[in-house]
Amino acid sequence: MSPRPVAVVGAAAVSAAGLCWRGLASRTIEPARSRELEASHPGTLAFEVPPIPPAADAGDARARKAMSRPARLAAIAAREALADAGFRGGAEATGYFLGVGASGGPVSEMLAMLLGSLDAQGEVSPARLGAEGLAASNPLFTFHVLNNFTLCHGAILSGIQGPNAALFSRGGGTVTALREAAFAVGEGDCDRALAGGADTALHPVTWSELCRDGFAAGGLVPGEGAALLALERIGGGGSPLAYLERASVLAGRRHSLEEVLEAAVASEPDRPVDHLILAPWGEAARAALHRFARRALPGAPILDVTRRLGESLAATPALAWVSALDLLTAGSSARALVLSAGIDGDLGLVTLAREPHR
Amino acid sequence: MITPVITGVGVVSGFGVGTATFLDALAAGRSAVGPIQSFDARTFPTRVAAEVPVRRADGAWLGSLGVDMALASCWEREGRLRDRKVAFAVLAAAEAWRHAGCGPRDAADAGLSIALGLEHGFLDDFAVLLREGALDWSADPGAALPPVRHRSTVDLAARAVEELLGLRGITTIHASACAAGGLAVAHAAALVRRGDADLVLCGGADSMVNPLGIGGMSRIGAPSPRSELDACRPFDRRRDGLVIGEGAALFVVEAEPHALARGARPLARLLGWGSTQDAYRLSAPRPDGSAARRAMERALARAGLPPSAVDYVNAHGTGTVLNDPAEVRAIRGALGAHAERVPVSSIKGAVGHLMAASGAIEIAACLLPLQRGLCPGTAHHRERDPECDLDIVGEAPRRLAVSVALTNSFGFGGQNVSVVLGRSP
Numbered sequence: 001m002s003p004r005p006v007a008v009v010g011a012a013a014v015s016a017a018g019l020c021w022r023g024l025a026s027r028t029i030e031p032a033r034s035r036e037l038e039a040s041h042p043g044t045l046a047f048e049v050p051p052i053p054p055a056a057d058a059g060d061a062r063a064r065k066a067m068s069r070p071a072r073l074a075a076i077a078a079r080e081a082l083a084d085a086g087f088r089g090g091a092e093a094t095g096y097f098l099g100v101g102a103s104g105g106p107v108s109e110m111l112a113m114l115l116g117s118l119d120a121q122g123e124v125s126p127a128r129l130g131a132e133g134l135a136a137s138n139p140l141f142t143f144h145v146l147n148n149f150t151l152c153h154g155a156i157l158s159g160i161q162g163p164n165a166a167l168f169s170r171g172g173g174t175v176t177a178l179r180e181a182a183f184a185v186g187e188g189d190c191d192r193a194l195a196g197g198a199d200t201a202l203h204p205v206t207w208s209e210l211c212r213d214g215f216a217a218g219g220l221v222p223g224e225g226a227a228l229l230a231l232e233r234i235g236g237g238g239s240p241l242a243y244l245e246r247a248s249v250l251a252g253r254r255h256s257l258e259e260v261l262e263a264a265v266a267s268e269p270d271r272p273v274d275h276l277i278l279a280p281w282g283e284a285a286r287a288a289l290h291r292f293a294r295r296a297l298p299g300a301p302i303l304d305v306t307r308r309l310g311e312s313l314a315a316t317p318a319l320a321w322v323s324a325l326d327l328l329t330a331g332s333s334a335r336a337l338v339l340s341a342g343i344d345g346d347l348g349l350v351t352l353a354r355e356p357h358r
Numbered sequence: 359m360i361t362p363v364i365t366g367v368g369v370v371s372g373f374g375v376g377t378a379t380f381l382d383a384l385a386a387g388r389s390a391v392g393p394i395q396s397f398d399a400r401t402f403p404t405r406v407a408a409e410v411p412v413r414r415a416d417g418a419w420l421g422s423l424g425v426d427m428a429l430a431s432c433w434e435r436e437g438r439l440r441d442r443k444v445a446f447a448v449l450a451a452a453e454a455w456r457h458a459g460c461g462p463r464d465a466a467d468a469g470l471s472i473a474l475g476l477e478h479g480f481l482d483d484f485a486v487l488l489r490e491g492a493l494d495w496s497a498d499p500g501a502a503l504p505p506v507r508h509r510s511t512v513d514l515a516a517r518a519v520e521e522l523l524g525l526r527g528i529t530t531i532h533a534s535a536c537a538a539g540g541l542a543v544a545h546a547a548a549l550v551r552r553g554d555a556d557l558v559l560c561g562g563a564d565s566m567v568n569p570l571g572i573g574g575m576s577r578i579g580a581p582s583p584r585s586e587l588d589a590c591r592p593f594d595r596r597r598d599g600l601v602i603g604e605g606a607a608l609f610v611v612e613a614e615p616h617a618l619a620r621g622a623r624p625l626a627r628l629l630g631w632g633s634t635q636d637a638y639r640l641s642a643p644r645p646d647g648s649a650a651r652r653a654m655e656r657a658l659a660r661a662g663l664p665p666s667a668v669d670y671v672n673a674h675g676t677g678t679v680l681n682d683p684a685e686v687r688a689i690r691g692a693l694g695a696h697a698e699r700v701p702v703s704s705i706k707g708a709v710g711h712l713m714a715a716s717g718a719i720e721i722a723a724c725l726l727p728l729q730r731g732l733c734p735g736t737a738h739h740r741e742r743d744p745e746c747d748l749d750i751v752g753e754a755p756r757r758l759a760v761s762v763a764l765t766n767s768f769g770f771g772g773q774n775v776s777v778v779l780g781r782s783p
Contacts (some may be wrong), residue, residue, distance in 0.1 A: 001553045040495045066640060091637060092652065100533055102512055105479055111493060114484055122488075124481045126569050130401030139577040143640060145476060147512070148535040152771030155635045161649055163633045163656075165541050166772060168474070168512045168531035176530050180545070183552070189632075189656070205508055208495055251469075251528045344513070346528060 003179060003358060005245050006065035009238035009317060010085025010230035012077040013322045015309050016047035019056055019076065021084075024279075024319075025303055025326040031221050031310065036069070040107065041211075047223035047310025048202060049073060053067020059157050066155050067144040068104030070315075072151040073226035074198035078154030081194050085230035085238060095162040095193030097227075098151040098180040099174025099314040105144040107204050113137040122313035162190040169197055169314035171281055171342015172249045175350060178229065178321070181248040185231050194235065196318035198226035201311050215311075218283045227318035230326070234356060242328045245351040250346030257288040260347050261296070261339070273351065275333035277303045278340075279320035281311060285341035293339075303327070315350050316340065328354045362550040363624035363782060365617045366458025368450035369722050370563075372408030372603055372709050375423060375449055377457070380709075380719075381726050384734040387754050389596030389603050389708045391587050391737075396442070399570055403576040405585035407567045408603035408710030422448060427520060437504025438514055441478040442604060443715075447515035447563035448522055450606035455523055458610035459622050462524055469527035469555045471546040472516050472608070473538030473562030475714035477509040479570045484508060484679035519608075527555065531653040532714070537633070537673070537769035538562060539607070540717030540777050542660065544631035546611045556616045562715035563606035575602060575679035578641065580678070580770075588738035590711070591703035592675035593682050593750045600676045603710020607718035626651065626728050626777040627780040629663065629762070632656025642680050642783050643768060647688030650774045654692035654764060663762060665693040668700055668778075670727050670758065672720050672765040675704020676711060683745040685766065690748070700760060703751035707737030717767035721777060727760035728781045 013021040016029045032048035058064060058075035067075065078096070087094060116297040117133030119125040143149060148166040155164065163184050167173040174197035181195035201207060201222035210216055232238045249259045276293045280286035286304070291300050305320040312319060317340035334355070340348035369376065372390025373383040383390070390408040394722060399405045413417055417434035421427040425448060432438075438444050443663045460468070483503055487493045506514065514529050520529060530545060532538040539562035546560035559739055566575060582589035582599030590601035610622075618622050634653045639643040671693075673685055690697040705723050712719050733756045740753070763779045 040493065044635060092634070092649075096635065103509075107410070107493065110479070110484065113493065114481055114488070117481060118485070122485070124485050126398045127401045129481070129569050129573060130399065130403075132404075133747065134573045134577055139579075142574040142578045145574065146535060146770060147476065147533050148538070148769060148773060149640065149771050151534075152635070152640065155637050156772065159637045160653075161635050161637045164534075164635045165633065166533045166538075166773070168533040170513065172528065176528075180548075183548070186502070204493075204495060206509065208498065209511075211498075212498070249528050251526060299619065344529070 002246055003182035005234060005243050006182050006185045006231045007238060008129060008229050008242045008244055008325060009232045009240055010081055011228060011322045011325050012080035012084055013227040013319060014049055014073045014077050015225035015319055016049060018050055021322045025323040030302060034202055036202035037204065037207055041207055045221060046202055047221060049224055059093050059220065066140050067153050068144040069200045070101060070104055070198040071150045074150050075154035075157050077226035077228045078158045078194055079226040081230045082158055090191060091159045091161040093162055093191040094160050095181055095184045096151060096155055096160045096164040097177040097193060097195045098166050099169030099177045099197030100147050100150040100166045101199035101314040102206060103145040103147050105141050105202050109137040109141040114294035128276035154220065165323045169176055170344045171317060171340050172344055172346030172348055174314050174317040175247060175249045175340060175348030181231055182244055182247050185233055191231040194228045194230055196228035197314040199312055199314035200224035201313050215282055220282060221310045223312040225312040225315040225319055227315055227322045230323055242325055242352045242354055243356045245353055245357055246349060248349045250347045252347055257341060257347060258292055261292045273335045273337040274300060275327055275336040276300050277305060277318045277320045277324045277338040279305045279338055281342045289339055289341060321350055328352055360551050361614045362547040362611050362628040363614045363617050364609045364611055364626045365622040365624055366454040367722055368453030368608045370446040370450050371408055371605040371719060372410060374411055377453065384705060384723060384726055385732055385755055387735045389737045391710060392588060394567065396567060399572060402572055404572050404581040406589050406601060408601060409567050410446060410604055415439060415442045420445055420448065425452065429653045433518060437506035438518060440480060440506060441510035441514060442565040443475060443563045444515045445519050446565065446606035450608040451519040451523060452560060453584055454608040454610050459608060464557055465524040466526050467550060467556060468525050469558045470516060470519060470525050470529040471558050471560040473532040473541045473542040473714040473718060474512055474515050475564035475566060477511060477512055479509045481570065519618050534773045535715050535769035535771055536713055537767045537773040537775045538714040540767035540775035542631060543609060543718060543721055544775060544777055546724065547628040547631060550611055550613050557612040559608055559611065560611055561608035563717035564712050564714040565604035566602050572602060590677040590707045591738040592677040592707050592736050593743060593746040594739045595741040597677045597682060599678055600706060600711045603712045605712055605719060606715055607722040624782040626725060626782050629780045630657040630661025630778040632660060633775045638772055640771055643684040645684055647691060649682045649683060650688035650768055651691035653774040653776040657778045661778040662750055665696045667762045668693060668713045669760040670733050670763045670766045671700055671702040672724050672763060672767045673702050673704045674768045675706055677706060686746045686748055697748060700749060701733050701751050701756055702748045703734050705734050717775065720765050722781050724765055724766065725761040727758060728761055728779060731757060731759050733758050
């Protein structure tokens with residue numbers, strides 16, 4: 001079952017392109033030497049969010065001390081999306097559904113804990129950890145580690161009190177977040193909702209895992225970001241920028257990616273798309289999505305968001321939707337299909353259109 | 359309107375492995391809290407937990423409980439079982455699947471909606487990267503450590519469950535802290551109710567009973583500072599913090615007609631659910647309980663039931679100074695005058711706080727009143743608190759015919775969820 005179409009009335013994106021969503025699809029950004037990875041993996045090229053001006057940052061300095069990097073980016077995006085949509089008041093009627101990634105505690109805190117936990121032989125000793133290691137780290141380390149806080153900081157700072165869920169995402173979870181938000185709005189659980197994802201591949205442990213699993217050698221360029229769509233019931237009073245027609249996750253374990261793609265597009269033959277936005281995770285998914293795009297929609301322009309903005313993990317599908325919204329509002333597209341393929345094998349399909357489907 | 363029903367349950371708790379073990383222990387008013395055994399916690403601020411009674415949740419243990427030994431050995435070699443919640447999820451999933459009478463044919467379409475806690479960090483693995491007081495990432499010894507190293511991934515337990523049962527539907531992993539378990543079951547019910555799925559395995563698994571888990575929670579002052587067996591005393595005047603638990607609870611949820619058509623016996627109905635956000639503080643609930651109240655109101659509205667229909671409230675009841683009175687205000691706000699007549703209890707004094715899995719195991723606990731007519735007691739609740747002046751069920755379970763149960767889960771960070779369950783005819 002598909003959610004009822006809902007209006008997209010605003011958006012926000014924090015990415016290597018900065019804090020903007022309009023123009024995101026046309027901006028050309030080159031990866032640069034990562035500041036976040038400089039200490040652990042010097043020289044790594046990445047799509048990193050540029051330094052955030054103090055006036056645009058999330059909360060105050062005290063609040064930011066408790067924020068992981070994705071939580072900070074998400075909090076900025078939540079504030080911007082609410083403003084972009086003109087959502088004021090109605091905190092209880094505003095939902096928030098977010099795809100989130102792994103924990104993001106500062107390595108410096110973990111190192112302090114580790115050094116305080118070594119015994120005379122240089123081995124980690126639980127007794128030393130309990131006696132000294134724990135006290136060597138900042139208690140706020142725990143707040144950084146809790147990955148639901150990627151959602152909660154933004155909700156607290158922006159006063160969002162409606163239905164909500166943080167979903168762990170390797171791609172599919174972020175699309176599920178959008179689908180749940182669309183159902184929540186369409187079924188009247190809330191009048192409006194923010195939906196998207198926030199994550200970073202620039203945490204040393206995460207990047208180390210991506211290197212270990214062969215993604216770095218396969219050409220993956222790490223990125224980071226947060227992106228949100230602001231949804232409202234059609235006729236809800238806002239000014240629609242576009243309409244969310246479909247947000248589906250298809251299980252990749254049942255069929256090959258190509259079979260899933262064919263079936264998904266064949267299910268809507270009467271509503272052609274004129275733009276394909278792709279968000280593949282890794283080269284295998286990229287090859288499959290591009291192969292399909294060339295065969296199923298020959299001539300349709302293709303925007304590969306992962307290539308343009310880097311692999312931002314749980315944020316990548318949402319950056320792709322916002323790029324699609326940019327194309328729609330700029331008049332470059334009337335109906336765009338966003339395909340995201342995560343490493344869990346699940347495929348995300350999101351269709352955005354400039355005009356409501358009749 | 360399709361009614362989602364629970365047709366299978368699997369539980370791993372501080373009482374041991376199995377739903378009957380869990381429900382029997384609750385019915386007997388027992389507590390699973392004891393000194394931590396799985397690691398040397400003598401120097402830790404918190405030294406007690408409701409620990410699953412196994413020192414190493416490894417492949418041999420899984421094999422002894424009927425899990426395919428080849429699979430369990432493979433998980434062990436890959437380092438997946440270093441994270442205890444993986445084994446707990448697998449055992450609870452296997453029991454729920456078996457209990458519901460599901461087999462390979464059901465797995466082809468079955469989805470998984472599971473709440474999983476944080477990654478388990480392995481400090482030892484980081485230690486091998488140490489060079490002169492700093493981490494040298496280029497020194498990663500690769501093959502010298504198992505593939506799962508430095509930390510387990512959040513979705514590790516979900517992948518093991520998929521592998522064990524051959525699930526091929528969509529997997530959703532809920533990461534909403536202590537509200538995640540309730541949200542995972544609510545999500546499964548929503549999928550079934552709107553026709554997205556016929557059958558979903560859902561619930562939660564978690565373990566923070568490890569040095570970094572216990573240590574991290576202790577650093578923010580969540581557990582009781584007393585390492586006593588009655589460390590967690592929900593709604594008691596002397597309450598001073600939670601006690602950490604571990605385990606898993608998984609359910610097979612399906613459309614009632616689907617269950618009846620395949621001959622499965624519905625155990626309970628999932629009637630309603632609702633979620634809200636406090637938007638207040640990271641580590642303290644909104645004192646007036648207003649957002650938690652709205653979660654309950656939304657759940658009842660979805661169920662189409664008035665407050666007076668609620669026969670029993672299974673509270674989040676962490677035993678912390680701030681949570682319990684805020685929850686009492688929320689219950690009173692949601693149920694009005696009826697709140698004075700409804701028995702309320704918390705099982706966290708007995709099985710601890712299972713974090714991401716807490717909502718799930720508390721849904722399992724609701725089967726005790728719904729199926730056996732017995733409301734679980736509130737372990738270690740001895741002194742009434744004027745701030746928590748509802749009808750709190752004391753340490754002994756209470757006999758009561760219950761048709762509708764309401765269960766609450768409120769997460770660190772302000773996420774709230776309430777679920778309404780109904781007795782199956």
